[in-house]
Amino acid sequence: MISEAFIPAVTSLGAVALALGLIIHYVSKKFHVEEDPTVTLINDILPGVNCGACGYPSCGQFAEVLVETKDSSMSCPVGGSDLAEKLGQTLGITMAEPKPQIAVLLCQGDNDTARETAEYLGIQDCWAATQAYVGPKQCRYSCIGLGSCIAFCDFDAMRLENGLVVIDKDLCTGCEACISACPTGVLVMQEKKAERYFIACNSHDKGAATKKACDAGCIACQKCVKVCEDDAIVIDRFLATIVQEKCTACGKCIEVCPTKVNCIRLENDLQAVKQKKAS
Amino acid sequence: MKTFAIGGIHPPERKLTESSAIEVMPVPAELAISMNQHLGKPAKPVVKAGDEVKKGQLIGEADGFISANVHASTSGKVKSVKPHAHPGGQYAMTVFITPDGKDEWAGGLDNAPVDWKSFSREEIVAKVKDAGIVGMGGAGFPTNVKLSPPPDKNIDTIILNGAECEPFLTADHRLMVESPAEVVGGLEIIASLFAGQAKAWIGIESNKQDAIDALKKHASQKGIEIVVLKTKYPQGAEKQLINAITGRTIGEGELPFDKGCLVQNIGTAVAVYDAVCRNRPLIERIVTVSGMEISSRKNVLARIGTAFRDIVDFCGNLSEKTNQVICGGPMMGKALFTLDAPVVKTTSGLLFMNNAAVEKSRERTCIRCGKCVSVCPQSLEPWLLGNTAELRKFDEILDFGLMNCTECGSCTFVCPSKRELVHWIKYAKALVNSRQKRKSA
Numbered sequence: 001m002i003s004e005a006f007i008p009a010v011t012s013l014g015a016v017a018l019a020l021g022l023i024i025h026y027v028s029k030k031f032h033v034e035e036d037p038t039v040t041l042i043n044d045i046l047p048g049v050n051c052g053a054c055g056y057p058s059c060g061q062f063a064e065v066l067v068e069t070k071d072s073s074m075s076c077p078v079g080g081s082d083l084a085e086k087l088g089q090t091l092g093i094t095m096a097e098p099k100p101q102i103a104v105l106l107c108q109g110d111n112d113t114a115r116e117t118a119e120y121l122g123i124q125d126c127w128a129a130t131q132a133y134v135g136p137k138q139c140r141y142s143c144i145g146l147g148s149c150i151a152f153c154d155f156d157a158m159r160l161e162n163g164l165v166v167i168d169k170d171l172c173t174g175c176e177a178c179i180s181a182c183p184t185g186v187l188v189m190q191e192k193k194a195e196r197y198f199i200a201c202n203s204h205d206k207g208a209a210t211k212k213a214c215d216a217g218c219i220a221c222q223k224c225v226k227v228c229e230d231d232a233i234v235i236d237r238f239l240a241t242i243v244q245e246k247c248t249a250c251g252k253c254i255e256v257c258p259t260k261v262n263c264i265r266l267e268n269d270l271q272a273v274k275q276k277k278a279s
Numbered sequence: 280m281k282t283f284a285i286g287g288i289h290p291p292e293r294k295l296t297e298s299s300a301i302e303v304m305p306v307p308a309e310l311a312i313s314m315n316q317h318l319g320k321p322a323k324p325v326v327k328a329g330d331e332v333k334k335g336q337l338i339g340e341a342d343g344f345i346s347a348n349v350h351a352s353t354s355g356k357v358k359s360v361k362p363h364a365h366p367g368g369q370y371a372m373t374v375f376i377t378p379d380g381k382d383e384w385a386g387g388l389d390n391a392p393v394d395w396k397s398f399s400r401e402e403i404v405a406k407v408k409d410a411g412i413v414g415m416g417g418a419g420f421p422t423n424v425k426l427s428p429p430p431d432k433n434i435d436t437i438i439l440n441g442a443e444c445e446p447f448l449t450a451d452h453r454l455m456v457e458s459p460a461e462v463v464g465g466l467e468i469i470a471s472l473f474a475g476q477a478k479a480w481i482g483i484e485s486n487k488q489d490a491i492d493a494l495k496k497h498a499s500q501k502g503i504e505i506v507v508l509k510t511k512y513p514q515g516a517e518k519q520l521i522n523a524i525t526g527r528t529i530g531e532g533e534l535p536f537d538k539g540c541l542v543q544n545i546g547t548a549v550a551v552y553d554a555v556c557r558n559r560p561l562i563e564r565i566v567t568v569s570g571m572e573i574s575s576r577k578n579v580l581a582r583i584g585t586a587f588r589d590i591v592d593f594c595g596n597l598s599e600k601t602n603q604v605i606c607g608g609p610m611m612g613k614a615l616f617t618l619d620a621p622v623v624k625t626t627s628g629l630l631f632m633n634n635a636a637v638e639k640s641r642e643r644t645c646i647r648c649g650k651c652v653s654v655c656p657q658s659l660e661p662w663l664l665g666n667t668a669e670l671r672k673f674d675e676i677l678d679f680g681l682m683n684c685t686e687c688g689s690c691t692f693v694c695p696s697k698r699e700l701v702h703w704i705k706y707a708k709a710l711v712n713s714r715q716k717r718k719s720a
Contacts, residue, residue: 118616121637123699128706133368133616140370180717183709205362
């Protein structure tokens with residue numbers, strides 16, 4: 001009884017399935033696209049976060065272009081030199097040593113060092129605060145400290161600490177997503193080096209005005225310029241900048257800086273430098 | 280009684296200073312004259328520290344087409360030129376003047392009134408430009424630019440805005456009561472620029488009966504019609520005022536002159552009269568000092584550049600409960616971050632409040648009651664704009680009419696969930712603009 005009812009169903013559906021299967025097989029043979037297996041291989045090596053830091057919208061497109069052009073200067077900022085080596089092995093070329101970048105906050109005006117203006121009670125977002133006034137801190141070049149950039153970080157490398165954004169140097173991949181999220185332009189990209197100095201201040205105000213607004217601002221006193229043996233420090237519009245190509249990381253500038261924590265070392269954390277300067 | 284067609288609210292009027300006569304404030308010990316007192320590019324300072332200046336002397340030159348001149352508001356010595364707090368919430372280049380106490384006018388200024396009919400059209404516009412006159416209602420658009428619309432635009436309606444729909448503010452009200460002849464004179468001068476074809480109106484809200492009476496006496500012979508408007512916010516917004524008086528609607532992206540209209544503020548009309556007939560630049564304005572937390576509430580005639588701190592001293596003292604100082608009206612004004620900021624040409628009021636609504640995270644989720652939609656005078660859906668901005672969907676938000684919002688604050692006023700709708704809208708506008716700039720760069 002039961003088997004009799006099954007027979008027409010099984011045969012008809014089986015026939016349809018067979019016919020469709022044959023069509024699919026024919027189409028896949030007829031319209032077969034020859035894909036370079038190395039693209040798949042490269043794609044598997046890449047981090048796969050599609051952050052866009054390399055200039056391509058996705059890791060897949062980066063892989064395609066890399067295989068096609070074999071351009072040794074292309075690099076993935078997230079992967080760094082390990083990845084560059086692997087990519088070189090797979091493709092049989094020597095990839096250029098990538099120059100890893102890192103996001104740097106040019107401000108140290110935290111809740112203790114920066115003077116406050118009026119209390120801000122509106123929408124907790126840096127852009128919203130700048131619509132109302134200069135921001136909770138007197139210095140108009142400072143980190144506003146409401147953390148609009150944090151939401152844009154795909155790698156959990158940013159956090160808010162005492163009114164200042166802190167960037168984890170190990171987690172930051174240099175994808176630049178945070179840069180355009182900052183209304184005051186206090187976040188910049190710099191080359192990631194093991195040992196390096198930079199001026200963590202963004203204020204172009206005159207020395208007296210900077211001093212009035214913040215304890216940790218560059219007052220353009222020229223002391224570091226005079227002590228630097230490599231001529232690596234220049235002052236432009238009341239703000240010192242260290243030219244990275246010339247800097248030999250001797251550390252003399254940090255010793256003469258009167259604002260204590262102005263120049264900091266990248267591999268040390270901020271607190272350690274503060275303690276060193278205080279002692 | 281005429282009114283605009285869509286939306287609007289009626290906040291408590293609180294016109295505490297409507298019957299107090301204008302008091303002239305003495306020149307303070309220091310004046311901080313901002314170079315950014317108008318819409319457009321800030322003026323370029325033409326004096327340096329140590330220079331002697333006379334009252335009415337040019338100290339900031341208009342830099343570009345949309346910009347305005349700035350003048351010294353008393354005689355004295357320039358102390359310094361440096362960035363200083365601005366009531367708009369930012370820092371701006373500011374000329375500090377130490378007055379010498381003589382208050383001497385520069386040569387050729389402050390003459391006895393002459394008949395404006397002897398001047399040609401070009402002469403009048405040039406005088407308005409030289410005097411540095413800007414819209415004194417709040418936006419600060421340079422008046423000479425507004426008085427020279429493109430030649431293909433036919434202006435047939437000139438409206439003087441005496442609505443003053445913001446609660447507390449009475450600066451324009453007192454000016455209409457105390458100087459009706461100058462108000463009408465200024466309007467006549469403006470109307471004469473569009474000779475013969477333009478009809479002049481003065482729109483006044485019904486809660487200012489004494490101003491209506493005073494102006495009717497002066498205007499009746501001169502073909503100027505006084506329109507009594509319903510007391511409703513935002514009756515004094517440019518687009519709403521045009522709609523109330525002429526019935527025309529200004530669409531998204533359109534300017535009043537596209538519909539043949541020109542709107543000027545009461546204070547601007549008096550400034551135009553002073554500039555043309557008496558050769559006086561814009562160096563002082565009326566500021567309403569009000570709010571519950573200041574000991575005496577006044578309408579003061581203050582020099583441009585007077586620090587708010589000096590105004591507080593002039594009006595007694597503040598109570599300890601003051602937690603917010605607003606520059607402008609309570610609906611559209613901005614909370615100040617410092618009392619060091621000076622009076623600028625657009626400062627209509629200074630309010631000292633104990634605002635219980637100021638507390639952290641009072642904002643709750645939208646319950647979609649639709650109150651904001653029914654009060655929006657621009658026919659927008661503020662809840663949708665607010666939610667879209669909060670979700671940071673800046674591509675979609677333009678389709679919801681973001682740029683058509685005039686930021687009047689009616690939606691924020693009625694929202695039962697205390698959503699900061701206007702702040703979200705301003706936030707979205709800032710981010711949309713910054714994204715467009717980056718795209719074109």
